[in-house]
Amino acid sequence: MSPRTLFSSVMTGVSIVFTLMALIPLFAILIYVFIQGASRLSLDLFTQLPPPPLVKGGGFGNAIVGTLLMVGIASALSIPFGVAAAIFLSEFARDTKLANAVDFFTNVLSGVPSIVIGVFAYAIVVLKTGTFSAFAGGVALSVLMLPTIVRTAAEALEAVPRDYRQASVGLGATQFQTVVRIVLPAAIPAIVTGVMLAIARAAGETAPLIFTALFNQYWARGVWEPTASLAVLVFNFAIVPYKNQQELAWAGSLVLVAMVLLTSILARWVTKKRK
Template structure:
């Protein structure tokens, strides 16, 4: 009986012993390409880490509570800070977000759900992609001609609108792509249950695509926070805290631009500290975008 069982069992297959040959052409090619990529990564990281190191050393020495709360000093004064610039930056980015986020999300709903193949959608999508590479200073010139000349004053409103022009394409394209990633079977299931198109949009598509939408929004906010060129034409600058939106408003980027060219050591130190504060702010928004992008709602 045992002989019969042995005859019925399949023959044993002896697998060849696999060993990595370091001198094989593929192995050498893989090693060289890996080394080249690592070299390029290190080379590209040198400027980044050198800038971060300089910001921490030069700006960290001056970044304290007085610097983030006090007003900018005059030429020969010591001390002071850039508290008004932090407030102005947050206010103008808030105005830009309040304008660009609703408009961008609604535009994305039209582009991805309502009429994705229409001529208007195709043209709008093309223009949005073009605007992502739009020089930021031209957005400032555009809003200067529309708002600043009309109202005859630089203002936080004008600065917020200029930043909204720059944020809108990013928000629209990111939200459209996030909505396109929602599986079609989820939409079909909702329609099969008797939901209207409005209910499908607000109950299924938007909640499911929310991580991608928020990622695009946060990245747009981070980009707007570091803009300086459009604010030169729209918000200008102020050495005081903002009393109302319809007046010239300080911002971190313009303060850095102004103070870095001054011949006074105190202002140069404040420019370094403001640069560090701005980098930390932008870094916070980028990390938040990564966290939100990986989360599930």
């Protein structure tokens, strides 16, 4: 065996070992959350309201509905703006000072702590409307989702081969027609993946929702009132001394992890199906 082959084999082995070491914390968290939360899984968990202290049973159906409601509001606000901004930056303003500036500020925004975004949404929505609400929570989550959507969508559009654009223009299509009918459909799988990742991140955020949506023990009746969410429920119930609510916190953690996993699998399935 030559020295080069020996070195390649050793580095491959080292890479495998470090990859397995990196996966150990992930599987440890998944297994522990499953062990702690699986015992409380039942239909009542998804259809009933959180119980008072020392009362057995109950669930967090209102928190699931609230989470879906706020993530839906955030998606409706961030996806159209994010994809439109990515199209403009990658197709109509590529390699310009404006594109470089927006890319820089997008990177800065993606690194802003979520609690700061929560305070921002509190100032511009909660204080203006005079109430905590699902809409305020959706606004905070949309700001968190926006950088991920803009960056992934722009990279997906830029990854489309230039030959597609040249062929479209050669056939007489305008730049707008080329983007809408050729470039955007080719980039949709990667864009969908980025959107799914942004949704998964938003679904697990806690700090922004404490400042904006707060919590509610009852079913949501609209978007302009305090609303429960799974992440805040886990935070609230994990620090109380009551065992029944602690069990709900573990079950909520398991459901959150399952939602993130399902979102990731769905994103991969959409990407594979599109290809």
